[in-house]
Amino acid sequence: MSEESLSQEHHTFAPDPAFAAQANGTKELYAAAEADHEGFWAQQARDRISWATDFGQTLDWSDAPFARWYVGGELNAAYNCVDRHVEAGHGDRVAIHFEGEPGDTRTITYADLQREVSKAANALESLGVGKGDTVAIYLPMIPEAAIAMLACARIGAPHSVVFGGFSAEALNTRINDAQCKIVITSDGGYRRGAPSPLKPAVDAALEHADTPVEKVLVVRRTGQDTTMVEGRDLWWHDVVDPASESHEAQPHDAEHPLFILYTSGTTGKPKGIFHTTGGYLVQCAYTSAVVHDLHPERDVYWCTADIGWVTGHSYIVYGPLANGATQVMYEGTPDTPHRGRWWEIVAKYGVTVLYTAPTAVRTFMKWGHDIPTQFDMSSLRLLGSVGEPINPEAWLWYRKWIGGDRCPIVDTWWQTETGAIMISPLPGVTTLEPGSAQLPIPGISAEILDDEGQPFTEAEKVGYLVLTKPWPAMLRGIWGDPQRYKDTYWSRFGPKYYFAGDGAKYDVDGNIWLLGRVDDVMNVSGHRLSTAEIESALVSHPKVAEAAVVGASDEMTGQAVCAFVILRQEAVAEADEVGEGVDLVKELRDHVAKEIGPIAKPRQIMIVPELPKTRSGKIMRRLLKDVAENREIGDVTTLADSSVMSLIKEGLVAGA
Ligand code: WT7
Numbered sequence: 001m002s003e004e005s006l007s008q009e010h011h012t013f014a015p016d017p018a019f020a021a022q023a024n025g026t027k028e029l030y031a032a033a034e035a036d037h038e039g040f041w042a043q044q045a046r047d048r049i050s051w052a053t054d055f056g057q058t059l060d061w062s063d064a065p066f067a068r069w070y071v072g073g074e075l076n077a078a079y080n081c082v083d084r085h086v087e088a089g090h091g092d093r094v095a096i097h098f099e100g101e102p103g104d105t106r107t108i109t110y111a112d113l114q115r116e117v118s119k120a121a122n123a124l125e126s127l128g129v130g131k132g133d134t135v136a137i138y139l140p141m142i143p144e145a146a147i148a149m150l151a152c153a154r155i156g157a158p159h160s161v162v163f164g165g166f167s168a169e170a171l172n173t174r175i176n177d178a179q180c181k182i183v184i185t186s187d188g189g190y191r192r193g194a195p196s197p198l199k200p201a202v203d204a205a206l207e208h209a210d211t212p213v214e215k216v217l218v219v220r221r222t223g224q225d226t227t228m229v230e231g232r233d234l235w236w237h238d239v240v241d242p243a244s245e246s247h248e249a250q251p252h253d254a255e256h257p258l259f260i261l262y263t264s265g266t267t268g269k270p271k272g273i274f275h276t277t278g279g280y281l282v283q284c285a286y287t288s289a290v291v292h293d294l295h296p297e298r299d300v301y302w303c304t305a306d307i308g309w310v311t312g313h314s315y316i317v318y319g320p321l322a323n324g325a326t327q328v329m330y331e332g333t334p335d336t337p338h339r340g341r342w343w344e345i346v347a348k349y350g351v352t353v354l355y356t357a358p359t360a361v362r363t364f365m366k367w368g369h370d371i372p373t374q375f376d377m378s379s380l381r382l383l384g385s386v387g388e389p390i391n392p393e394a395w396l397w398y399r400k401w402i403g404g405d406r407c408p409i410v411d412t413w414w415q416t417e418t419g420a421i422m423i424s425p426l427p428g429v430t431t432l433e434p435g436s437a438q439l440p441i442p443g444i445s446a447e448i449l450d451d452e453g454q455p456f457t458e459a460e461k462v463g464y465l466v467l468t469k470p471w472p473a474m475l476r477g478i479w480g481d482p483q484r485y486k487d488t489y490w491s492r493f494g495p496k497y498y499f500a501g502d503g504a505k506y507d508v509d510g511n512i513w514l515l516g517r518v519d520d521v522m523n524v525s526g527h528r529l530s531t532a533e534i535e536s537a538l539v540s541h542p543k544v545a546e547a548a549v550v551g552a553s554d555e556m557t558g559q560a561v562c563a564f565v566i567l568r569q570e571a572v573a574e575a576d577e578v579g580e581g582v583d584l585v586k587e588l589r590d591h592v593a594k595e596i597g598p599i600a601k602p603r604q605i606m607i608v609p610e611l612p613k614t615r616s617g618k619i620m621r622r623l624l625k626d627v628a629e630n631r632e633i634g635d636v637t638t639l640a641d642s643s644v645m646s647l648i649k650e651g652l653v654a655g656a
Helices: 003-008 017-022 027-035 037-048 077-090 110-126 143-155 168-178 199-205 278-290 310-322 341-349 358-367 392-402 482-489 531-539 569-578 581-595 621-628 644-655
Strands: 094-099 105-109 135-138 159-161 182-186 188-191 194-197 215-219 233-235 257-263 271-276 300-303 326-330 353-356 382-386 409-412 446-449 463-467 498-506 512-517 521-524 527-530 544-554 558-567 604-607
Touching: 027 037, 037 278, 077 110, 077 143, 077 278, 077 310, 094 110, 094 143, 094 341, 105 110, 110 143, 135 143, 135 168, 143 159, 143 182, 143 257, 143 310, 159 168, 168 199, 168 257, 168 271, 168 581, 182 199, 194 199, 257 310, 271 278, 278 310, 300 310, 300 341, 310 326, 326 341, 358 392, 382 392, 392 409, 446 498, 482 498, 512 521, 521 544, 527 531, 531 544, 531 558, 531 581, 544 621, 558 569, 558 581, 558 621, 581 604, 621 644
Parallel strands: 094 326, 135 159, 135 182, 159 257, 182 215, 215 233, 300 326, 300 353, 353 382, 382 409, 521 558, 558 604
Antiparallel strands: 094 105, 188 194, 257 271, 446 463, 463 498, 498 512, 521 527, 544 558
8 A cells, every 4th residue: 555545544443452451551440530530540649659648638629720639648759760669679670771872871770770869869968959949950861861850859859951952041041930059961962963062051041140050060971171160060970979879768748849841831931830749740650551551571661752841751750760661761863873763772672662753753754664664673562642733644654664553653642731641542442543632541531612612522623622620740830920820721711621722623433633722832843832932032133123923834843933024124224235134034043043942943034024913903923824834815804904914925025
């Protein structure tokens, strides 16, 4: 069958009986959760997590939307992810097979991890980090990233991991918002075959005199020349290596904050989403077991996300480690030194469960199936997808060329805010429908609402996805801004519904299809970016008067950032004079990279004379999206000045 005809067909995949026979997920879970929601989650908590003090009430929702799960319970997340596996006799089991981009490797067993985490916790305490202090982590994908997170969790110091691809500016804002006392970073990391520095961005972020940061702990990864600030900067190996290998893990309250993770919202200011210890860990452990079907004694799991995103938090650190699983951690890019690197890694370690993003799948599709077929990938038994909708074509390609036509695929919908997987098939239970995340997992309740906020179940009608019951891993708020938490998530359809910000529909079989964001949030390669944040970065450039950003659909990255920019008078005159339009576009793209990070760089910047606005002055992004996606311009009747769109289009044709 040609790939084309494969993609045309409506195909579903019933569970393979052999897979089902060994699966952790069962049909009964749905019934149990349906019968007793809180009882179900109490059971998960007791079965999967070790509590130092048992909890009383499972859920306290009396101060909704501020939830308290596992009231009165006490636990230590690091103990649950590390020590208890050693105590159970699994100290020799590999926790992390680390593969550096240049080909260097490290094998870290659970006993090793216990020693490393304990040393790091002792070192942090010696630097004055105590329970409740916040710690920024700005590292490449190296084991120290997981070790640092677990050391913080052990102490009860909430970590705030900032993706290594974010700029100094972005790091500065996040450090200040969470008032971090310490930053853990490295000299650099390997990226596309070369060392790439990281520490200079930390130095730049801390330049301001009023920084809360007292110490910077620097891991030596690349050996690059690195400036160390006297009295502030310390090498990890000088402080952590000599520290004691034993550290008593104190129990923390179930609602003690575990971490803060910043994500883009509809305004220019990123939101510090915070999660607490008990509920988050329970749902991570549960979903790793039933959705990723982890069997710690035999699986080799690999999640290709970066630790700087929530996927890395929940499905590299907390979920798999709480299960005592063995996993691969890879530092670099998929095409270094060649386009088969991932498949070489799968073959080398015998990876059984692979969790990645649709944008990666589409890239591999473009590179061609003759690359993966050069490697022995027969160890794979389950595939996962996360970050954006996976189109049926990519799903079918993934199943055929990566999954050898035998592996089930779990398309998992969730968010930084939800903390863990919410909507997904259960492998071995669900008949799979390519392109759909299908059903809420047992214990989770979702509905689709119309514009009036009424739930409906008709097929093919488009509405808004909402979550209708609190769940253990739900965000507990926005750091320092409880009002924004209420306004953003619990007001659009009233206080009973968590508004996810995604469009959704049912198909005739009752499966849920996620249709992308309905707010001013873009999804580029599974990374969340805010139109407002990029607009304000553009406007901060001295030559820019006004900017409007839209996410235009893109075959490879899902959406791409397209910016429409009005220049200041002086800049227009200057650009005309020296004919520097092209340079200016480059300058603006670089400016966005400097302000936010390379991932936010617009694919396209169009210099325009006007922006389409309503009479009340709101920019009509819908019309700009039509331009960016090369469509007929839609309804312009609400424009204040109806000639604007033709001005924009003419300008673009002339400029092209
Ligand atoms: C947004 C959340 C979940 C961790 C990575 C992204 C989109 C995520 C799916 C999926 C369709 C998806 C949604 C969501 N999204 N997974 N399987 N199908 N859309 O976390 O940065 O918080 O972004 O990603 O739009 O709201 P995030």
